[in-house]
Amino acid sequence: MGQLIGIDLGGTAIKLGRFSDSGELLAELQVPTPQPAMPGGVVMAIVEAVQQLDPDRLAPLVGVGLPGPMDAAGRVARVCINLPGWEQVPLAEWLEPQLQRRVTLANDGNCAVVGEAWTGAARGYDDVLLLTLGTGVGGGVLLGGRLFTGHGGAAAEPGLICVDPEGPPCNSGNRGSLEQFCSIGGLGRLSPLDPKELCRRADGGDGEALAVWRTYGRWLGIGLSSLVYVLTPRLVLIGGGLSAASAHFLPAALAELEQRVQAESRAGLELRRAALGNGAGRLGAARLALERLG
Structure with missing residues (x-):
């Protein structure tokens, strides 16, 4: 399958990791979340960070964890109650043409438990x-x-x-x-x-x-x-x-x-x-990208 990118979007920071398809962390990056964290500014920040993390385009699949519920298809952020302007945001649709990679979305807590089950305390x-x-x-x-x-x-x-x-x-x-x-x-x-x-x-x-x-x-x-x-x-x-x-x-x-x-x-x-601390969310986002898009 190759490599994967997992992203954990928080209110103050965006944490990114590039992983092997077995969950090994190959590279990582953290950038500040734009303030206010409006969707447009966040999209720009994610695109720039992914290009910095993976300039050689080794990872074709991207998972993004966000603080709120997604639609069942993992394409639309329905609402992020602690981020301004986040209602029915088609984030995957916005990111894919700019990243030229396939993208799936998930709740950040769901990502964390999937990450812990993959290589952490819930294994x-x-x-x-x-x-x-x-x-x-x-x-x-x-x-x-x-x-x-x-x-x-x-x-x-x-x-x-x-x-x-x-x-x-x-x-x-x-x-x-x-x-x-x-x-x-x-x-x-x-x-x-x-x-x-x-x-x-x-x-x-x-x-x-x-x-x-x-x-x-x-x-x-x-x-x-x-x-x-x-x-x-x-x-x-x-x-x-x-x-x-x-x-x-x-x-x-x-x-x-x-x-x-x-x-x-x-x-x-x-x-x-x-077990995985603040790294669980980005790892789980990568795992969900592998399961859904791989």
Whole structure:
């Protein structure tokens, strides 16, 4: 098949990787996401970055992960609630003539769980829930070894489930969504400290920082409880930038799961940090390009 390009579009950065068809990273590049991240500017940035990453055109297939639901065909970004102007954007159609490569789109959380299943912590597992904790809370689901995308391709959006009906408003139209408590912004409601500084202090044994992370983990566990009842996964993975502090909040999340979820629904359940960090999304996007277009 040759080589593949995987792209992870985020609110602040666009992460690209050029991979072999076995998942080996051959080259990588990160560029800032244009601000504001309007579709036209993002298209220009992606085209320039791909040309820089692969000037010799060794990779004919491109997968792009975005923070929102796609259409079932993987051609149109239906909405990206944290990016301005992203409604029904035919991104694949716009990119293909400029890149002269075939393009497929997918939700960034779906890409992350596919990447982890290919070479990461979900390898060998058939039923997996992954949450990505960062600017937003995204995620992806594998059921029976297959990516679960639901009717019309819009699943899964685990970060948008409600955990507090009177909680802060969400860009999705919901209130008190898991994203409002477990994103970077949600963490900011618990502490004015930068997440890295909060993690550093917790690493040093600071009691206030540890208490913040315990509260954060409790909210995460509340959200996971509902998701576990519906999906009964064998493995729950936590990825995204905030997963760097997972040692400080996963014990509280697990305690909440054990309290709220009956034993039969969590039998054998594993909860741990994802293995590939912020590289999972671009790897999974490349894998989906191989599966869909190869």
